[in-house]
Amino acid sequence: MIYILNIRTGLKALNSLGEQSGAKTGAAVLLQCDSDMATSAAATEGVAAALRSVLRRAHLSAERSGRGCDRVRVVAVSKTKSVSLIRQVYDAGHRCFGENYVQELIEKAPQLPDDIEWHFIGNLQSNKAKPLLAGVPSLAMVESVDDVKIANHLDRAVASIGRKPLKVLVQVNTSGETSKFGVEPSGCVELVKHVSLSCPNLEFCGLMTIGMLDYSSTPENFKTLSNCRTEVCKALDIPEEQCELSMGMSADFEQAIEMGSTNVRVGSTIFGAREYPNKQVQT
Numbered sequence: 001m002i003y004i005l006n007i008r009t010g011l012k013a014l015n016s017l018g019e020q021s022g023a024k025t026g027a028a029v030l031l032q033c034d035s036d037m038a039t040s041a042a043a044t045e046g047v048a049a050a051l052r053s054v055l056r057r058a059h060l061s062a063e064r065s066g067r068g069c070d071r072v073r074v075v076a077v078s079k080t081k082s083v084s085l086i087r088q089v090y091d092a093g094h095r096c097f098g099e100n101y102v103q104e105l106i107e108k109a110p111q112l113p114d115d116i117e118w119h120f121i122g123n124l125q126s127n128k129a130k131p132l133l134a135g136v137p138s139l140a141m142v143e144s145v146d147d148v149k150i151a152n153h154l155d156r157a158v159a160s161i162g163r164k165p166l167k168v169l170v171q172v173n174t175s176g177e178t179s180k181f182g183v184e185p186s187g188c189v190e191l192v193k194h195v196s197l198s199c200p201n202l203e204f205c206g207l208m209t210i211g212m213l214d215y216s217s218t219p220e221n222f223k224t225l226s227n228c229r230t231e232v233c234k235a236l237d238i239p240e241e242q243c244e245l246s247m248g249m250s251a252d253f254e255q256a257i258e259m260g261s262t263n264v265r266v267g268s269t270i271f272g273a274r275e276y277p278n279k280q281v282q283t
Contacts, residue, residue, distance in 0.1 A: 047085065048092035050270045051076070054253075058264065061257035072257055075119050077249075077267030079104065080274045083111045089270065090116065098143075098265055102128045106135035114138055121208075121265055123181045124150055130157040133166070141167040143208045143246055143263075146182045151195050151202065158201035165201050169208040169246050169263075174224040175217065180210055188228045189235045196236060206244025206262070207232065211252060218252050222259045 054074060062072050075098040078086045086097060086108065095115060099105035100122030109118060117140035120132060124142060126149055133139060133154075145151050145168045158166050170192050173182030183191050188207070196204045209225045211218035225247055233240045246263035248256020253264035268274060 047088045047270060050272075051089055051092055051094055054266050054269055057254055058257060061254040065258045065260070071262060073263045074253075075121070075263060075265045076270050077121065077265050078108075078271060079122075079267065081271045083108055085271060086112060096140075098267075102132050102135075106131065109136045109138065117141075119143055119265075124154075126150055126153040129153040130160065133157045133161050133163065137163070139166070141169065141205065143169040143265075144171045144181065145169065145191075145195065145202075146171040146173075148191065148194050151191070151199050155199035155201045165203045167203045167205045168195060169206050169244065170195065170204070171208045171210075172225055172228055174209045174221040174228075175212045177212065182209065185224055185228050189231050192232045193235065206246060208246035208263075210249075211247065218255065219259065222247050222256055222261070226260055 058072050058074055062068065073096060074094075075096050076086075076089055076094055077098040077100070078089075079098075079100040089097075090113060096117045096119065098119040098121045099108070100120075102120070102122075102124070105118065105120065109116070114137075116138060118136055118138055119141045120136075120139065121143045123146075124132070124144055129150065130153075132142075134157075142154060145154065151168070154166060154168065170188065171182040172185055172188050173180045174185060192204060192207075195202055207225055207229055209221060211221040222245075225245055229240055229243050229245060233243050244262045245260050246265065247259075247261045248254075248264040250266050250269040253261070253266055256264055
């Protein structure tokens with residue numbers, strides 16, 4: 001059984017935290033008149049409120065789709081965000097975070113609690129597979145396996161480190177854009193078969209896609225991924241409930257959930273706009 005974040009439980013925890021945070025903030029202002037503490041508390045409540053809003057919206061979308069909210073995972077995408085800000089979201093009760101860059105994740109993970117479930121969601125170069133796994137023992141999933149080569153490298157890296165099998169999603173280029181990574185839909189079944197049958201140290205969990213920036217086209221992209229799942233499940237002779245769909249980000253996660261997504265990747269809506277250095281070199 002795949003693990004899905006229970007949105008209902010997360011909302012209860014966040015509501016309780018919000019009540020406590022408000023009381024503590026008021027006490028700090030009235031009794032200590034400490035402006036720095038008040039600012040910090042306000043910032044914490046800001047990301048907590050943003051997370052609470054996302055979870056509620058995901059909950060409602062799941063209900064509209066006729067599914068329970070415990071069947072949808074929200075990945076808080078924290079790329080370019082500081083460890084302190086990630087910690088604030090963690091303290092608000094969230095445990096599932098996503099990063100796009102290997103080096104950034106390797107630097108952040110040791111500074112944060114071990115029970116975080118990290119998802120790597122960026123393009124992964126073959127020579128970065130072993131450093132990623134060695135540097136992030138709590139890595140829960142790689143969502144961006146898009147060819148046989150990277151699957152083989154991950155499989156060997158897991159074996160050499162001796163950790164439990166790594167959960168992976170196969171990334172599909174549903175938009176046909178050359179700027180996007182992912183296997184073509186026509187090659188999806190063969191890649192999934194390779195991961196499932198030839199990579200004993202990987203656990204195939206489902207499919208992932210990144211829709212077009214032209215959000216009017218995303219329904220078609222999501223439908224394409226859903227069709228790929230149907231073909232994959234038929235080829236592997238497994239029920240579709242065992243094959244996740246990771247689709248939907250800040251601008252379209254509600255629509256994605258309504259179209260069957262079990263995993264949404266939400267960054268700026270929780271953390272705020274990303275701030276990139278003028279010259280950022282990441283891998």
